[in-house]
Amino acid sequence: MDRVVITGKKPHVICIPIPAQSHLLAMLKLAELLHHKGLQVTFVNTDYIHNKLLQNSVDLHSLDASSGFRFETISDGIPRTSEDYDDSKLLLEHIQITFLTPFLDLAAKLPTPPTCIISDGFMSFFTIEAAQKLGIPIMLYWTLSAGGFMTTYQIQSLIDKGLAPLKDESYLTNGYLDTIIDWIPGMDGIRLKDLNSAAWTTDPADRLLNFCIKGTQNSHNVTHNILHTFDALEPSIVNVLLSMYPHVYTVGPLQLHLNHIPAEEKQRKMLNFDGYNLRKEEPECFQWLQSKEPNSVIYVNFGSTTKILLQDLIEFAWGLANSNHYFLWIIRSDLVVGESSALPPGFEEHLEKKGFIASWCSQEKVLNHPAVGGFLTHCGWGSTIESLSAGVPMICWPYLWDQPINCRYICNEWEVGLELGKDVKREELSKLVQELMGEGGHKIRKKAMEWQQKARCATGPNGSSSMNVNKLIQEITMLSRNTYKSLG
The missing domain is CATH 3.40.50.2000 (Glycogen Phosphorylase B;)
Structure with a gap:
């Protein structure tokens, strides 16, 4: 795997996923790849999620053992009656109202000032404001397919066209959702029922509905968006996204990039997140x-x-x-x-x-x-x-x-x-x-x-995803130099 040459001070990236299994692992893989490429990484979990990792991961000692890679935690502010307590709707609310202050406090205490934030797109409710307050750039990472992102992004258009929310629950079963729509760019032959299911509520104030709308619309409040897909898989949608945003990086599949890292390097740095789960594995x-x-x-x-x-x-x-x-x-x-x-x-x-x-x-x-x-x-x-x-x-x-x-x-x-x-x-x-x-x-x-x-070609030498990863590293490095200059 080609390594981007970084001169001067290393960029220091804070990575923060939404606290959920698939989002966490996708962000861990990106963070591991960035670290392999020479960046400093601080990975931020909630206390609750980090404790679950400690309970269930196969190698507890590797969690914070690598030079230039550290784990930190913040509180999610959710009162829990037990360790197994789970209320995803309550989590969505707290992401919007309680995460900002502890995240800023953490960033201020880090030994090395952060120079960039890579945030899960659905954490942008507070991370964009945090980046502004810290005076550093931010990139949003969507751990979705391009189609998954686009159909979530289009929920606002569904509302504008009067197609969502549903007038009543009978619309779930009366054939309404079989209606074909032809106005989503880059996507042909799509039916209403193929779109994000968050749209099919009867309540305009539904928490998940509005979370999806606001989260994806925040993609326009940053200049860099990252997607866990590859160009050949979804070419028409990727081309549309490239026309919508200044910078789009398709970087997947991330595990195939990581497979190129020599085993001895992973062992030396003690970074290998394949077995990191929020549940206990049964080998x-x-x-x-x-x-x-x-x-x-x-x-x-x-x-x-x-x-x-x-x-x-x-x-x-x-x-x-x-x-x-x-x-x-x-x-x-x-x-x-x-x-x-x-x-x-x-x-x-x-x-x-x-x-x-x-x-x-x-x-x-x-x-x-x-x-x-x-x-x-x-x-x-x-x-x-x-x-x-x-x-x-x-x-x-x-x-x-x-x-x-x-x-x-x-x-x-x-x-x-x-x-x-x-x-x-x-x-x-x-x-x-x-x-x-x-x-x-x-x-x-x-x-x-x-x-x-x-997929292997995309992540191989001169593959589309490999080139995008290198472009991403170069952009982070350039933005970080500007941040270091502003810090004096």
């Missing part, structure tokens, strides 16, 4: 995978926040069992809404023969295991880009937020997936697993391998 699943033939296992994981009904769990269980294929299924303790994740009577017999269930795992390692031949996913962008990078085709069951547009592109544009109906039926799932894993899935598997190769 036993890899022992089970080792006993399976190549491409014989379908991996099932609906991410860190998806909630499903018990009836859906039962349908998934029998659909997997009846497919007669091996499956590795991640079932979180909080996966089922308001109930324990109780599997149906009689299912254990099938599990002993064909399946393995774990509560969490290192997903990228699983997707890159030779035994894994398919991925049943909720289509979160972290999962999607990891699957594309591993060359693994998908069965798509989108849940919320940007997942519908990711599903649309997976199945229709990139042709690497099959969509499962929202109303889960065991017969449909069983048929899709058999198609994906059997002879009928040959074309999709071939496409998945083609996209893996394109």
